[in-house]
Amino acid sequence: MNAVIYIHGKGGSAAESEHYKSLFPDCEVIGMDYHTFTPWETGKEIREAVADLKTRYKNIILIANSIGAFFSMNAGIEDMIQQAYFISPIVDMVQLITNMMTWANVTELELKSAGFIHTEFGEDLSWDYLCYVRSHPVSWYVPTHILYGSSDQLTSIDTISNFANEHHASLTIMDGGEHWFHTKEQLQFLDNWMITKQKKINKY
Numbered sequence: 072m073n074a075v076i077y078i079h080g081k082g083g084s085a086a087e088s089e090h091y092k093s094l095f096p097d098c099e100v101i102g103m104d105y106h107t108f109t110p111w112e113t114g115k116e117i118r119e120a121v122a123d124l125k126t127r128y129k130n131i132i133l134i135a136n137s138i139g140a141f142f143s144m145n146a147g148i149e150d151m152i153q154q155a156y157f158i159s160p161i162v163d164m165v166q167l168i169t170n171m172m173t174w175a176n177v178t179e180l181e182l183k184s185a186g187f188i189h190t191e192f193g194e195d196l197s198w199d200y201l202c203y204v205r206s207h208p209v210s211w212y213v214p215t216h217i218l219y220g221s222s223d224q225l226t227s228i229d230t231i232s233n234f235a236n237e238h239h240a241s242l243t244i245m246d247g248g249e250h251w252f253h254t255k256e257q258l259q260f261l262d263n264w265m266i267t268k269q270k271k272i273n274k275y
Contacts, residue, residue: 072098074101085104103116110164132154135156137161140162141160154213158218158252159250161226165201171194216240218264219245222248228244245260
């Protein structure tokens with residue numbers, strides 16, 4: 072039997088993996104709750120979890136949501152993953168952080184001096200985090216399928232398109248879809264997308 076590992080986004084949980092069990096009836100679907108929130112720490116958690124699964128399952132499929140996709144791409148797990156499904160992935164963290172700095176009216180010099188700044192919109196800005204993502208550009212060569220909503224406010228369509236082109240990933244865009252796929256219509260679109268992709272993969 073193959074395994075599916077689900078990596079949630081910010082504020083999510085492993086329980087969200089239940090949604091995918093009916094979509095992968097021939098696989099063991101496992102949700103992972105991580106307990107750290109930096110790419111160097113969370114990446115290690117994900118790598119250890121995937122390595123453990125690899126001792127018990129022949130093939131591992133990754134489903135990752137939002138920042139869960141970013142953490143997964145920083146985990147060094149490419150050699151253990153056969154396929155990946157990314158839902159509203161964060162693919163350019165440097166750009167996202169600098170955008171948040173602009174929203175918060177924080178300069179690089181101010182962030183470097185303070186080290187850590189909490190913003191009015193609830194996000195934390197960290198100089199160490201920014202330095203890390205700048206010095207560790209994403210390297211990802213797993214066959215990947217991306218679902219993106221045209222109304223995603225965290226990642227622009229140009230950014231997601233460039234990532235898909237550079238990494239030879241398929242990209243499906245839901246017109247009017249949001250960063251968080253949660254409405255009945257959005258979830259139905261997500262399910263149909265994932266089922267369609269699986270059929271194409273299994274055909275070959």
